[in-house]
Amino acid sequence: MSDGFATRAIHAGQEADPATGSVIVPIHATSTYAQDGVGGMRAGYEYSRTGNPTRTALEECLAELERGRYGRAFASGMAATDAVLRAVLRPGDHVIIPDDAYGGTFRLIDKVLTGWGVEFSPVRLSDVDAVRAEIRPETKMIWVESPTNPLLNIADIAVLAQVARQAGALLAVDNTFASPYLQQPLELGADVVVHSTTKYLGGHSDVVGGAVVTSDEALHERIAFLQNTAGAVPGPFDAWLTLRGLKTLAVRMERHSANAERVVAALQSHRKVSKVLYPGIAEHPNHDVAVKQMRHFGGMVSFLHADGEQAALEVCSRTRLFTLAESLGGVESLIEHPGRMTHASTAGSLLQVPGELVRLSVGIEDADDLVEDLLAALG
Ligand SMILES: *Cc1c(COP(=O)(O)O)cnc(C)c1O
Numbered sequence: 001m002s003d004g005f006a007t008r009a010i011h012a013g014q015e016a017d018p019a020t021g022s023v024i025v026p027i028h029a030t031s032t033y034a035q036d037g038v039g040g041m042r043a044g045y046e047y048s049r050t051g052n053p054t055r056t057a058l059e060e061c062l063a064e065l066e067r068g069r070y071g072r073a074f075a076s077g078m079a080a081t082d083a084v085l086r087a088v089l090r091p092g093d094h095v096i097i098p099d100d101a102y103g104g105t106f107r108l109i110d111k112v113l114t115g116w117g118v119e120f121s122p123v124r125l126s127d128v129d130a131v132r133a134e135i136r137p138e139t140k141m142i143w144v145e146s147p148t149n150p151l152l153n154i155a156d157i158a159v160l161a162q163v164a165r166q167a168g169a170l171l172a173v174d175n176t177f178a179s180p181y182l183q184q185p186l187e188l189g190a191d192v193v194v195h196s197t198t199k200y201l202g203g204h205s206d207v208v209g210g211a212v213v214t215s216d217e218a219l220h221e222r223i224a225f226l227q228n229t230a231g232a233v234p235g236p237f238d239a240w241l242t243l244r245g246l247k248t249l250a251v252r253m254e255r256h257s258a259n260a261e262r263v264v265a266a267l268q269s270h271r272k273v274s275k276v277l278y279p280g281i282a283e284h285p286n287h288d289v290a291v292k293q294m295r296h297f298g299g300m301v302s303f304l305h306a307d308g309e310q311a312a313l314e315v316c317s318r319t320r321l322f323t324l325a326e327s328l329g330g331v332e333s334l335i336e337h338p339g340r341m342t343h344a345s346t347a348g349s350l351l352q353v354p355g356e357l358v359r360l361s362v363g364i365e366d367a368d369d370l371v372e373d374l375l376a377a378l379g
Contacts, residue, residue, distance in 0.1 A: 058073050062246075063213050077174075093117075173192075181295065258296075333370055
């Protein structure tokens with residue numbers, strides 16, 4: 001399909017139901033499918049772990065949005081991450097990950113995959129020479145997040161795709177923070193894209209899910225095999241909620257990004273804020289890369305409080321519209337203290353985040369109200 005992004009989000013994989021004319025893909029709440037004679041599947045479905053029509057619609061839409069040939073939906077972002085890692089890595093293999101990787105991804109690799117003989121190196125991915133220096137003969141994958149969480153670091157996906165190709169490794173990108181509306185890693189040379197659809201793709205903080213998209217047929221077959229074999233699949237209602245969320249992804253991301261820019265401007269001129277972390281501002285060390293590979297800069301904003309950790313904690317408990325909570329990417333604005341919440345487990349490690357850091361997931365409410373709320377909380 002050559003349609004634009006918003007059109008694909010609303011229509012890809014979602015033709016009116018041929019049996020009833022239902023404009024919206026039905027929730028196919030069934031575990032099994034009647035056969036016309038032994039082996040006589042009517043529409044290619046035999047059992048819902050293997051395939052379900054609501055899930056298929058979601059998978060086709062996800063693939064089209066990332067400009068990939070194949071999409072697979074999973075029960076969570078971590079299940080999708082696990083499938084990609086296990087589809088590619090074997091005992092003795094080595095993977096390079098961001099030095100500020102999503103905590104769950106770091107835990108999966110550090111606590112589970114190493115037990116299966118996989119080795120890993122955390123590297124600051126914005127430093128391409130540092131990435132090259134970590135490549136070994138056993139390096140089979142570079143795992144990228146851009147922007148990262150919660151420091152909003154940016155990696156050059158096209159350059160890292162070349163580095164991976166030269167090394168005979170695959171480039172995997174966790175595109176959760178950007179969403180395919182802002183950034184399309186496969187078009188930049190990545191081999192496979194992973195999502196926590198729990199965040200921007202679902203977009204309403206009401207469903208947990210994950211996705212894998214690739215155009216590599218052999219890799220897709222391994223992913224599909226693991227999806228069916230390990231069985232971490234979303235149920236039909238979860239698939240339907242995610243598909244419903246996708247329909248508005250384009251307008252939501254426009255608004256998230258515009259609101260974030262308003263919030264950033266207010267924070268930048270505030271005397272209690274010593275630093276704003278956002279890829280859209282000229283002071284960001286990789287702003288030029290962000291401009292090159294992203295449409296806008298998204299809804300995630302972090303900042304450092306000038307008065308230290310206690311003051312940062314107080315801001316988090318003083319906002320009225322920004323809800324104090326983990327997670328991100330929903331229509332409602334959230335605030336959190338990474339050092340005590342999402343990134344508490346990094347305390348004392350190389351990945352430790354500053355105590356005065358506050359992270360915002362800027363929602364799609366009225367920007368004036370969001371700015372007013374933050375200014376009141378900052379005092
Ligand atoms: C939330 C998140 C995940 C994990 O997804 P779940 O749906 O919570 O399993 C992975 N990567 C990133 C960047 C995330 O924000």
